Amino acid sequence: MVREFQAIVMAGGRGSRMTEITAGRPKCTIPIGNKPMVWYPLNLLQRTGIKDAILVVMEQMKSAVQAALEPLGLKINVDIVTIADEDWGTADTLRFLSDRIKSDVIVVSCDFITDMSLHPILDLHRLHSNGVMALYFEPQPSDNTLVTPGPKSKFKPERDLVGLDEKTSRLVFVGSVSDFDSEVPISREIMEKHPVIDMYSKITDAHFYIFKKWVVDFLVHKKNISTLKGELLPYLVKKQASKRNKIDKRAEANTSAIDEDTKKDIFDFAQESYLTLKVRNISFYNDHKSDMNSAYHGDSIRCYGFLAPSHKFGARINTIVDYCNINRQIKDRWEMVTGGVQFVRVHSSADIKSTQMDDTCMVGENTTIAEKTSIKACIIGARCEIESKVRLANCILMNGVKIREGCILSNCVVCDGVEICNNAELKDCLIGSNNVISAEAKHTSEVLTVPDRLMQI
């Protein structure tokens, strides 16, 4: 049975922007609110009514991801596909999966978390799109007073320049701010077709795309495109404005020289069905006013951009800053982000003897917390051991962390299997997985990782 949409969750990345905590483990398994990151997009798809999803992971990470997924109890069929080549871009991956793709495809990144319902986006796609649909978010309000653990870094995110038609949401312009020197050219023809264009420079691309099936076929044909956002999306957006007949003529002239397959251009792929066109011709519908052109100005490739309403939350977790922010917010956003999955603040198997643990903390399964501990606004993973006289504030503890007597940690991220020995004092630190912090150690704003692990990367 061919379904309306197929979903692909891209989890092949290594988290290169936050290696401190992703070293040696798949990025998609780092916990957010005690769930692996990839659970959120999968849950989102499941909620939307998607039955099957393809999860793309690196070959060596497959078992780890499988292990992380098993206890989650997702109803959606997750088909884990591995890719071998580390250098593959997102478009390469999509090309690799082309045999499995039978219908329009939703491509979502494993680090995507939103409280938006996907239905309005899917509807816009169903109605108008013939190409790609992209999802954008307004800049999220964030609390700048909070200190991010680790050394201070000036992280400058890349800014996109996105142009949407004010009325129809047609995506008419994409570019990166760094692509332009001092001036930005926009073709006059586009301005004629879209009299009012909203240009955004501060919105973020959610890396959530819906492609028409033909785009995947086109990718198979056009081998030199390797990323979705950087290459395919601008290409499609640009091609919207070009006219087919010009290319046709050239193709005719060169028929003899070039063989059938290579002379196909994007417009051969972008053809709409006979019935659709017929219906559009008969219909009075038009997507624009003020000139006498047919609907969509006769464009066969149509890209749309969906800008989420400003009160909606949406984020990609690909930096330490994002990771800390989302963990701080997840308790408040849980209801909306997960679509009503029951919120387990403290797992029933946890053994908590502490009396000074506030309500904002989360505790995973089989974790033991000894008496005379003070724990504030922390997220504590599974199988952790926290001994007495430990003070924790604003910390994120992943799984299997052992904190010995008398430690004081504030605003730290502690990765899997870390052991922190007696009376250590850590502030604003990132502690890489399986590290052992010696007793009485004192660190502030540092990254503490096992050196050889970093070397591997």
Add this chain to the structure above:
Amino acid sequence: MSRKGPKGTKGPTETLKKEDVVQAVVIADSFRTEFHPITYSVPAALIPVVNTALLDYTLECLSLSSVQEVILFCSSHADLIKDHVKQSRWSDDTSTMLVTVIVSETCRSLGDAMRDLDAKAVIRSDFILVSGDMVANLNLLPILEYHRKVQKQDKGAVMTLVFKEAGPGHSSHISDKAILAVDAVTGRILAHKKVKAGNKKITLPLEIYVDQPRVQLRNSLLDTHVAVCSPAVPPLFSDNFDFQTRDDFVRGLLINEEILASTLYWYKLQEDQYATHVSSWKMYQSVSRDLIYRWVYPFVPDAPFFWNSEPYMFLRHNVYKQKSVKLGKGCMLTEDVVIAENTSVEENTQIGHSVIGKNCHIGKNVVIDKSYIWDNVTIGDNCKISYAVIAHGSELGMGVKLSRGCVLCPNVVLPRDTNLDANILVASDVLNKDSFDQDEEYKLDKVAEKAYRVQVLQAESDSEDEEQVQPLCGLCLSEEEKEEENESESGSEDELSDGGAMSERASPVPDDTHYLAPSDFHLFTKLKDFLGGTHFGSDEELKKTVNTWLNELAAEEYNTGILKLVNRYDKLFFSEVMDSLTRGYEDNLHPDNLILEINSSRYAYNVSMREVNYFVVKALLTLPIQIRAADATPKYLNEFNKLLKHFLPIMQNYVRNSDAQQDCLQAIEDMASSTEVVQGGLTKLIHLLYDKDVLSEENIVKWYNNGDEESPTASSLRKQVSRLETNLFCMR
């Protein structure tokens, strides 16, 4: 709507502060040439649109918006405008709006007008700035309030521009097509870019996108030329004397935002509000149509706006006619027709889509279509008129045919059976020269005693403004518009290919670009002649043809080409030497440096030593004429003597041996035979150089004897110096 109208609209004023008097400035002059030559006799603001002067629409609209004080600024035809205002109801005692006329004859632009206002200090608070050719039904008070609201948030807000939304395909987008970039949140204008026909891309600076989270690019706006200004605007014009038009102002403010600390905002008119200004014949036609189709309600022909006219009847098919109109038997008013009082139309005449003024007489079997006829026009029998404007007092004999955008200026008399087509302008008499704009030249063709065809000889000197290239085109909307656009496009292409010819009329001082322009190279001109008018199916074909042509070309052709190049280099070298010497004289540079400079030019152009001598002397001889403007022989010699004091070392440096002296004398001879001033002083010149030890007597004698006997100039020159020669000879 009538005289009572303004009294009823006191309500909105109360929302404004009591002490405020709402001021409006009306610029009753477009300072443009679109309506030339009709505006030589009628001011643009008094051109009638649907039988009412444009200024009346403007003033009515202001009055309906409860404007209390209007400053009417006029420059050309000020007396006519004054009279018009004096006769209007605004001069009535009961008028709620005070109209003050300010006249400045010397004023040439909006900028001048604003500077004048600043000097006169008549602006007290925020004011409304409109042009006298505005047709609008909008209420200006909300815009004024919006402007004040914006000003509370942004102290630098000086102007709120009013735009009307209309799709890119809208017919009123004829002129002033512009793209506006605005901050979507605040409404601040970030960029205003005029769109020219050839532009494929629109480039805007990156920073406007980066600084604002959301920037709207709007291509769908009609500029209504209505603006609300702060009192800071006239001083800004005074401070920046290069601001001429409102566009200059907008551009200047946007570019120098930080320096001038002034910002612009925009205001979008609501859908039901109409505002435009009649800036060209095309707009004239489009606005007339809108008025007839009642888009500008309450400004419709049948509304009793205008106090001294009898009311119109509004009949089926948009036919408006006043009571005293006489229609003959079998006369047909098809649709969209306006006919004013006391006009008589005789039998079997057909009128459609047209406006006819007062006291006109139209004969039998006349066909009038899509035309605008002003007052007191007489049209003979069997005339056929389409797409024409006929100004008041004109007379058309029987069987006259006018088509495709004719414009008849006032009082033209066309004899019977005249046939005029296309964008021909006919003006009566010789155009009164004094009111002429210097930058336009016309040719007048006599058609009849009181009818002359006007042709624009030369387009505007500043061809940047493409709109002004054809200021004289008439109506031609709808079906013919496209055709015309094509024509103008092909016209501009022609201009491009004629680029070579354009540079021919270069200034007397040799212009480098002229000599080096590739199109000037002899092969290209020949190739152009050869290829002219032929068509090729493919690139290959073209390549082949050009190759065979090149192969067939005789070897001499190349030779002459290269020789020509040498010649060109010589000319260039000469001009460089001239430049060096001129500068050297003006800045009093040391002769040694000039020699260095000349020598380096010599290597750059690969000129032989003897030629250098020749050219240097020639340049020195030219200098007194060039820079001291010596026009008589005594003055020339005097100046040359002065120059020589400075340049003698140069002379001595180059004119050393006898060969060089011969070159020097050759140069003098050439100069003398071409320039009278030099010729007159030839003897003295040679004597002077002899005295300065530049020339030796042997060489002078040698030169004298070597003269080409056959050339008349050479021998006559020698005759002149014979006395000197004898003297020299004797000395020996």
